[in-house]
Amino acid sequence: xxxxxxxxxxxxxxxxxxxxxxxxxxxxxxxxxxxxxxxxxxxxxxxxxxxxxxxxxxxxxxxxxxxxxxxxxxxxxxxxxxxxxxxxxxxxxxxxxxxxxxxxxxxxxxxxxxxxxxxxxxxxxxxxxxxxxxxxxxxxxxxxxxxxxxxxxxxxxxxxxxxxxxxxxxxxxxxxxxxxxxxxxxxxxxxxxxxxxxxxxxxxxxxxxxxxxxxxxxxxxxxxxxxxxxxxxxxxxxxxxxxxxxxxxxxxxxxxxxxxxxxxxxxxxxxxxxxxxxxxxxxxxxxxxxxxxxxxxxxxxxxxxxxxxxxxxxxxxxxxxxxxxxxxxxxxxxxxxxxxxxxxxxxxxxxxxxxxxxxxxxxxxxxxxxxxxxxxxxxxxxxxxxxxxxxxxxxxxxxxxxxxxxxxxxxxxxxxxxxxxxxxxxxxxxxxxxxxxxxxxxxxxxxxxxxxxxxxxxxxxxxxxxxxxxxxxxxxxxxxxxxxxxxxxxxxxxxxxxxxxxxxxxxxxxxxxxxxxxxxxxxxxxxxxxxxxxxxxxxxxxxxxxxxxxxxxxxxxxxxxxxxxxxxxxxxxxxxxxxxxxxxx
Ligand code: BGC
Numbered sequence: 001x002x003x004x005x006x007x008x009x010x011x012x013x014x015x016x017x018x019x020x021x022x023x024x025x026x027x028x029x030x031x032x033x034x035x036x037x038x039x040x041x042x043x044x045x046x047x048x049x050x051x052x053x054x055x056x057x058x059x060x061x062x063x064x065x066x067x068x069x070x071x072x073x074x075x076x077x078x079x080x081x082x083x084x085x086x087x088x089x090x091x092x093x094x095x096x097x098x099x100x101x102x103x104x105x106x107x108x109x110x111x112x113x114x115x116x117x118x119x120x121x122x123x124x125x126x127x128x129x130x131x132x133x134x135x136x137x138x139x140x141x142x143x144x145x146x147x148x149x150x151x152x153x154x155x156x157x158x159x160x161x162x163x164x165x166x167x168x169x170x171x172x173x174x175x176x177x178x179x180x181x182x183x184x185x186x187x188x189x190x191x192x193x194x195x196x197x198x199x200x201x202x203x204x205x206x207x208x209x210x211x212x213x214x215x216x217x218x219x220x221x222x223x224x225x226x227x228x229x230x231x232x233x234x235x236x237x238x239x240x241x242x243x244x245x246x247x248x249x250x251x252x253x254x255x256x257x258x259x260x261x262x263x264x265x266x267x268x269x270x271x272x273x274x275x276x277x278x279x280x281x282x283x284x285x286x287x288x289x290x291x292x293x294x295x296x297x298x299x300x301x302x303x304x305x306x307x308x309x310x311x312x313x314x315x316x317x318x319x320x321x322x323x324x325x326x327x328x329x330x331x332x333x334x335x336x337x338x339x340x341x342x343x344x345x346x347x348x349x350x351x352x353x354x355x356x357x358x359x360x361x362x363x364x365x366x367x368x369x370x371x372x373x374x375x376x377x378x379x380x381x382x383x384x385x386x387x388x389x390x391x392x393x394x395x396x397x398x399x400x401x402x403x404x405x406x407x408x409x410x411x412x413x414x415x416x417x418x419x420x421x422x423x424x425x426x427x428x429x430x431x432x433x434x435x436x437x438x439x440x441x442x443x444x445x446x447x448x449x450x451x452x453x454x455x456x457x458x459x460x461x462x463x464x465x466x467x468x469x470x471x472x473x474x475x476x477x478x479x480x481x482x483x484x485x486x487x488x489x490x491x492x493x494x495x496x497x498x499x500x501x502x503x504x505x506x507x508x509x510x511x512x513x514x515x516x517x518x519x520x521x522x523x524x525x526x527x528x529x530x531x532x533x534x535x536x537x538x539x540x541x542x543x544x545x546x547x548x549x550x551x552x553x554x555x556x557x558x559x560x561x562x563x564x565x566x567x568x569x570x571x572x573x574x575x576x577x578x579x580x581x582x583x584x585x
Pocket of ligand 1 (some may be wrong): 075078079115181217218277338339
C-alpha cells in the first residue's frame with residue numbers, strides 16, 4: 001500500500017455538519033414514477049412532499065432527486081430545457097421550496113441531479129444555435145462540425161451514440177451537431193466560458209434554495225478535445241482511456257471545471273456536496289472525481305456490476321476503501337438505479353457461465369417472460385447483498401422500490417415504452433423502462449395508489465403484493481427489513497474502517513469499530529454462525545447456523561471489537577471479479 005494512503009478511520013466524524021454525506025444512506029427518487037398528487041398519471045413534487053413520512057420512517061439521510069426540470073422527456077428528463085425551473089407537469093418552484101423545507105424538517109437532505117454534458121434540443125441556447133449561421137457564437141456553445149462530402153451531407157464521423165444509432169445529426173446547412181446520447185440531447189462545448197458561467201449560476205440558484213448537494217450526470221464527458229480530422233469509431237474505441245487524453249472521455253482538464261464548482265460549493269455553510277457519475281477505465285481514474293478539491297465523491301458501480309460472489313465482493317470492497325482513503329473522500333455503494341435492471345432481478349437470472357445464462361440474457365433484452373427467473377432466490381440474494389453493503393463504511397445509494405423488493409417489469413408492451421435506447425435499438429434492447437414503473441403504494445386501485453388515475457408506464461398485477469400497504473405491517477417484508485437495517489446503521493456507524501476476519505471462501509466476515517460485525521454466506525450450503533447476538537438477518541437464521549445466501553449483523557463479543565479499535569486498516573486483496581456492466585453509458 002503506497003505511503004500516501006491514510007487510514008480511512010481518520011476521516012472526520014459523521015457528527016460534523018460538513019461531513020453528513022460521508023456515510024449517508026441516500027434514496028434516489030425518479031420523480032415521474034414516485035407519487036402522483038394531481039392525478040395526471042405522472043409523479044410530481046407535491047407527491048414527494050405527501051410521502052415525506054414514508055421517507056422519514058424508512059430512515060434515509062438524503063434524497064437524490066433525478067431531473068425534475070422542464071423537458072420533452074426524450075430521455076426521461078435528462079434532456080433539460082431549462083436548468084433553473086420545474087417541469088410544469090411536476091409542479092412549480094414554490095412546490096420545490098415546500099418539498100425542500102418538508103424534507104429538511106424531517107432531517108433529510110436533498111441532492112439534485114445536474115446534467116452538464118448536454119442540454120435538450122428545446123433549450124433556448126440550442127434553438128438560437130439552429131437559427132444562427134455556422135461560426136456564430138450561438139453555435140459555439142455546442143459542438144458543430146461541417147459534414148463530409150461536397151455538400152456536407154455525410155456525417156463528420158461514423159460515431160455511434162450511447163443509445164445506438166448515429167451520434168451526429170445534420171441541421172440542414174451542411175453542419176452537424178454532436179449528441180453522444182439521444183438526438184434531442186446536443187452536447188455542450190465546455191470550452192465556451194459562457195457555458196461554464198451559466199452552470200455556476202445554476203449551482204448557486206439551487207444552493208440558494210437550500211439544496212444540499214448535486215449528482216453530476218456524465219461527469220466524465222464534459223471536457224472534449226476533437227481533432228481537426230476526426231477519428232473513426234473503431235479508432236476511438238482503440239484509444240487508451242486511462243491517459244487523460246481521450247478526445248471525449250475522462251480528460252484531465254475536466255477537473256478544472258469541478259475545481260471551479262468546488263469553490264461555489266464552498267461558498268455555502270455547510271459546503272454543498274456532489275457525487276460524480278463517472279464511467280471511467282480504472283478505479284484510480286474514478287477517484288480523481290472524488291477529490292476534495294473537486295466534486296468530493298464519485299459513484300462506485302463495481303458491486304452493481306459484480307456477480308453474487310464472495311471473492312468478487314471482497315476484492316471490490318477492499319480496493320474501493322483503499323482508493324477513497326487516498327482521496328480523502330468516502331466511497332459509495334450502489335446496486336440499483338434508474339439505468340440498470342433491478343438487482344433483485346439480476347440476481348434471479350441464471351449465473352454467468354451457466355448453460356441457461358444466454359436464455360436469461362435474452363429475457364432481459366427482449367422483454368420476454370420465459371420462466372428463467374428464480375424470483376425467490378433473486379430477492380434472497382438481493383437482501384443478503386444489501387445487508388452486507390449497508391454495513392460498510394461509505395455512502396449507500398438506494399433506488400426507489402428496492403426497499404419493497406421490486407423486480408424489473410420486463411413485459412411492458414412496445415407501444416408503451418419510453419426509453420430512447422429502446423427506440424434506437426429495435427429488437428435488440430428493451431431499454432430501461434422496466435425499473436422506472438411507478439411505485440405501488442396500495443394493494444389495489446387504478447395505479448396501486450401511485451395516483452388517483454393511471455400510471456404513465458403500465459404496472460403489473462403482481463405489484464399488489466409488493467405494495468407499501470401490503471408490506472407495511474408485515475414484519476418479514478423487505479420494507480420492514482430495510483427500515484430495521486437503516487435504523488441500526490444509523491446507530492452503529494462510527495468511524496470509517498473495517499477489518500476482515502478470515503473465513504470460508506464463500507463467507508465474508510468483517511468487523512466494524514464499536515463492536516459489531518457483518519457476516520454473509522454466498523455459498524449454497526449453510527455455514528457456522530460466528531458468536532454474537534444477531535441484530536438483523538436478511539433471511540431467517542437457525543441456532544448457530546448461517547443459511548446459504550444470507551447475511552447477518554452481529555453484536556460482536558468485546559474482545560474482537562476492542563481489537564479492531566486498536567488495530568490496523570482494512571487489508572488489501574485482489575479484485576477477483578470479471579467486471580461486466582449490466583448497462584453502461
Ligand atoms: C443517466 C441516464 C441518462 C444519461 C444521459 C446517465 O448518466 O443516468 O439516465 O440517460 O446519463 O443523460
